[in-house]
Amino acid sequence: MITIKQVSHHYTMGKKAKETIVPVLHGIDLHVGKGEIVSLIGKSGSGKSTLLHIIGGFIQPTSGEVAINGTTITGWNEGQLADFRLQHIGYIFQNFQLIPSMTAAQNIELPLILNGTPKQERKQKVEDILRQVELEAFPEHYPSELSGGQQQRVAIARALILDPPLILADEPTGSLDSDTEAELLSLIRKLNKQAGITFLIITHDQEVAAIADRQLEIKDGQMLKVKGVMPV
Amino acid sequence: MTFKDKWRFVQQNMKKNKVRVFMTILAAAMGSCFLIVLASVGFGLHDSLIKDELESRAVTKIDIYGTDDEEQLGFTNENIDELKQIENVDAVRQIQSLGETNFHLDGYTNEMPSAIAVDFENEKQAGIELGSGRLPEKENEIVVSSDFAEFLGKDDVDEKDKFTEDGTIKSEYLYKDEVLNKEIEIEASTFPEDGSEPRTATEKVQIVGIEAAPANEYIYTNSVKSTPELKRKLDEALHVTDSYTEQGDPLYDQVEVYASNAESVEGILNSLDEKGYLAYSNLEELKNINILFNVAKAGLIIVGTIAVLIASIGIYNTMTMAVTERAPDIGIMKAIGANPKTIKQIFLMESTFIGLAGALIGTAVAYLISFLVNAGVPVILEQIFEEEIPATLQLSSIPFLLAAISITICLVVTILSGSRPAKQATNVDVLRALRREI
Structure with missing residues (x-):
């Protein structure tokens, strides 16, 4: 599902002529198979978020190659990446990233609107997914009227609505209490088993990392150790 | 989306x-x-x-104000025929002035309106519009302008009392009745250049038509249109000969040519120039x-x-x-x-x-x-x-x-x-x- 070859990345900081190069990733190789749950752990500044953003197409790597579902996305422009993301990748963020002026149902409907799905079909799909994430009682609630766990379930529903084969989760339980965290992890496992969706989860929470088929650790921009099987 | x-x-x-x-x-x-x-x-x-x-038909109208021949004092019938032959000419309007004329009606006089003799067939083609009545069919019939009655003032009134400050006749001295179909006396005068006594001739004529009011309400027109036959009759009575050729054909004081449309005016002006006519069109000004x-x-x-x-x-x-x-x-x-x-x-x-x-x-x-x-x-x-x-x-x-x-x-x-x-x-x-x- 995800194949990363020799991906390196550095940030350029400071003003012109006084720029400093901050290296973040060094020759990362990674392969995530279809239907796998892989967790990526590491300390702050280790480069795990940067790697996720490269996989998600938000950042172009300085060097190396990224392929998702057999398609190499390195070197694509922003429009191509956006279209690819819409069709192939669902994204779950630590702080949910819901549009506050839209209701839960409208937030979930957004990818369907971008995809050009007819209104009637959209309505049906939203109703179905709300049932799946057990939020059928809250379609007209705004994010501010929902608990953290409910908001994250709205975000998961939004990520799932177009049936993407891959979901990238950036600290998905970072804003949740332990009970809600457990509920969410159970939901992730259910989705993986039932729909065969591939998950790549970034976390520094060992409990979250433990639900993965494989655990990868990243330190100082390099893959350090692997629990389970080899990264490539 | x-x-x-x-x-x-x-x-x-x-x-x-x-x-x-x-x-x-x-x-x-x-x-x-x-x-x-x-x-x-x-x-x-x-x-x-x-x-x-x-609306004033000024766009298609071409004024002919003379010819290359400086000796020629007016336009002859040959000139008129020649003008009619020009392509895209809709009508040619030839005008003879009646000279100095006064019109008397039941103790009221219209002093010196612009009195002309015209061919009413040509007037029809040129687009004359009547407010009431009809065009003359007999020699002693005339058409007057819509404001003709506004200039009919009571006789025997002191000139100082008769007019308002802006030159119009005071309403109490104005002719109040309808002038259409009224018989009116035309008094034509001539003042010979040889210094002999001025001569006067009078004729009874009938007002058979009144022209439509002009589009510009602020323009007052005091005019009379008569038949060429009436003009000849008055000239004979006054012994006037300079309005005619040696053969007795009329000489016209003014000629207007009407183009069929505004686009053809330029071509007609070129033809007129070639034929030696001096002409002017408002179209140039309009452009x-x-x-x-x-x-x-x-x-x-x-x-x-x-x-x-x-x-x-x-x-x-x-x-x-x-x-x-x-x-x-x-x-x-x-x-x-x-x-x-x-x-x-x-x-x-x-x-x-x-x-x-x-x-x-x-x-x-x-x-x-x-x-x-x-x-x-x-x-x-x-x-x-x-x-x-x-x-x-x-x-x-x-x-x-x-x-x-x-x-x-x-x-x-x-x-x-x-x-x-x-x-x-x-x-x-x-x-x-x-x-x-x-």
């Missing part, structure tokens, strides 16, 4: 900032309205002038007037566009603020797969809507202002200057072309002013927006 869904987004976005959007539409409407009202004055005055010219007014109208539109440009600053500001405020939402949309083109289109649609709404409201208000100006200003001017304003005078006119130009300018300006903020929206960095750093 379908157009309908994009439009729904635009509506949602505008609802969030109703007051700001309303004020921006208001500014665009004011700019557009100012542009149209300003330019409408140019269009209105131009239309009035053109209407006047066309110059058209050029002048078109330049003036373009100038007014440019000045009006400045107002739209000022309004566009408001649109730019509104859209820039909208992009800044919505940067986190834009970031989320881009993160879940919104194409930058879609984002740009949503913002462009919003600025276009603001521009279009402003332009349409501005145009509607401009039409209302134009109507009020045309209805109200003449009344005010009449009150101030105590003079009648001609009905043909149009102070403001908004043709469809002007409305279309204004809406187009407003739309182009607003799209341009909205395009930079829309571009900014597409450039919103997803990660920075998600971190609320924008």
Whole structure:
């Protein structure tokens, strides 16, 4: 599902002529198979978020190659990446990233609107997914009227609505209490088993990392150790 | 993403900032309205002038004021025949002056109107319009102008008492009855150059027709049109010979040629020049007037566009603020797969809507202002200057072309002013927006 070859990345900081190069990733190789749950752990500044953003197409790597579902996305422009993301990748963020002026149902409907799905079909799909994430009682609630766990379930529903084969989760339980965290992890496992969706989860929470088929650790921009099987 | 869904987004976005959007539409409407009202004055005055010219048949009329032969004192029948042969000539109107004439009716006299003898068949072709009655069929029948009666003043009244300050006859000394079908006495006079006694001849004639009032209400015409036979009769009685050739054919004092349409005037003028006639057409003047007014109208539109440009600053500001405020939402949309083109289109649609709404409201208000100006200003001017304003005078006119130009300018300006903020929206960095750093 995800194949990363020799991906390196550095940030350029400071003003012109006084720029400093901050290296973040060094020759990362990674392969995530279809239907796998892989967790990526590491300390702050280790480069795990940067790697996720490269996989998600938000950042172009300085060097190396990224392929998702057999398609190499390195070197694509922003429009191509956006279209690819819409069709192939669902994204779950630590702080949910819901549009506050839209209701839960409208937030979930957004990818369907971008995809050009007819209104009637959209309505049906939203109703179905709300049932799946057990939020059928809250379609007209705004994010501010929902608990953290409910908001994250709205975000998961939004990520799932177009049936993407891959979901990238950036600290998905970072804003949740332990009970809600457990509920969410159970939901992730259910989705993986039932729909065969591939998950790549970034976390520094060992409990979250433990639900993965494989655990990868990243330190100082390099893959350090692997629990389970080899990264490539 | 379908157009309908994009439009729904635009509506949602505008609802969030109703007051700001309303004020921006208001500014665009004011700019557009100012542009149209300003330019409408140019269009209105131009239309009035053109209407006047066309209604007075001045455009297709060519005055022949002489020939290359300086010895020739008038135009002969041969000249008239030659003029009639020219291509695209609709009618040739030959005129003989009756000289000094007075008209007496039941103790009232119209002193020295412009009295001429014409061929009424030619008059018909030239487009004479009667307000009442008919054209003369017998030699002692005449047609008078609509204002003829206004110049019929009571006899035996002191000249000082008879006239008002502006030269018109006081109403108490005016002939009150209808003049149509009345028998009136024509008194023609001649003052021989050899110094002999002035001679006078009189004839009884009947007024069988009254010409329609001219389009310009402020023009008073005091004229009489008689038959050539009456002219000959009076000349014989007065022993006048200089209005005729040696063979006894009439010599015409004035000739007018009427072209079939305005486009053929130039060709006829060229033919006349080749044949040795000295001619003049109002069309040349009209062309110059058209050029002048078109330049003036373009100038007014440019000045009006400045107002739209000022309004566009408001649109730019509104859209820039909208992009800044919505940067986190834009970031989320881009993160879940919104194409930058879609984002740009949503913002462009919003600025276009603001521009279009402003332009349409501005145009509607401009039409209302134009109507009020045309209805109200003449009344005010009449009150101030105590003079009648001609009905043909149009102070403001908004043709469809002007409305279309204004809406187009407003739309182009607003799209341009909205395009930079829309571009900014597409450039919103997803990660920075998600971190609320924008």
